[in-house]
Amino acid sequence: MSDGYEIRTDLAEMDLDRVHGWLSTDAYWALGRTRDNVGTAAAHSLNYGVFHGRGQVAYARVVTDRANFAWLCDVYVDRDHCGRGLGRMVVKAVNRDLDAFGVRRTLLATGTAHGVYEPLGFGPLPDPTMWMIRQEG
Template sequence: MVTDELINNCIQNGYSISTDKQLLDVDSVYYLLVNESYWAKGMPEDVFKRAVDNSICFGIYKDNVTVGFARVISDKATFAYICDVFISEEHRGHGLGKWLIHTIKSYPELQGLRRWSLATKDAHSLYEQFGFVPLADPNTWMEIKTPYITP
């Protein structure tokens, strides 16, 4: 779990988190996601930029360089979906993922929600620290899944 010591360590090591999209290097985040993640392969750049425009985005920065990222899709009243959580490889192992999820879950505009959701193939232990569990009744959820359409 995130402790004051972890947060202070991240800050003292020169990291910061912000939702200011003016700070976000969208091109480098896109590059990292499509080249280093399993879920964004094949995503057209214009689709990613539209997703950023319509989401609450959290960037992690060191020396004014974007080194981590997450998006939250929410109505800010009842529901939030966390996605595109990513820490660049050379900055992993410093607790930044924990700090990022803690910051998202503590964000003032996302308090009092009835449901948080996310999907992951490999980071269950990270999200379990914040109360995420497998769907209680997966039969109540449905989806339409369409692969990225590229020209």
């Protein structure tokens, strides 16, 4: 990839201890998430890591049936690497892979990064009144 950044998708290459640190302490949507939770979620998802040199500097996870639906989640860029287009880079890779599967509906939730996702094809739900949520706690 550009400027020495490389995307990898092999779960064995993900630094889940680092990902856990990011999500559990700095990601507003995952504060307090346990290491076991991060590992289990990663094991049952498609994983995208951005690496620079020997270290992982960003992460994204996709929950999908690989046919009809996907949920893009846990997108995080290390603060020392923000502002370099890594969020867009990883989302483009996700979109490319989901397009290859034929997935036509990808959801995500964000409170702060609409400007990252809109140029990549994401927008508001066409009819939010159709969607429901079951939520514990």
